[in-house]
Amino acid sequence: MSYPVVYDAPAARQKATLPSSAIGALNALESALERDPWAVGSRMHSGLKTMREAAFGSFGFITFVIEDSRVRVTVMNVVWTG
Known part of the structure; x- marks a missing residue:
């Protein structure tokens, strides 16, 4: 089963400000979330229990919620440490 990764509006705006090097690391994290959040x-x-945090490389971290009933992961916050 694959869990689509969606971003709420504020997190999507935060993601849009990331440099390209951080986007690559975030994409790798999203792939892992899709396989097994x-x-x-x-x-x-x-x-x-369903609210978790994960780093994307050394660039920052995300806060996300696993929604098993909807079979999806919602990213609530993106923090860039750069």
């Missing part, structure tokens, strides 16, 4: 990143300390 439960194997990617880690659970946020104060969040729900």
Whole structure:
């Protein structure tokens, strides 16, 4: 089963500001999320079990929610460390 990765509006705007080198790393992370989102990143300390964080290379990290009932991953936040 493949989980499509979607971005909410603020996260999509954040993604649009990333440099091309960071986009490549983020694309690799998205591919991993599509295959098995439960194997990617880690659970946020104060969040729900379905809310997780994962780094994309050394460029930054994303916050995402795994929606098993909808079979999708929604990215809520993109943080670039550059």
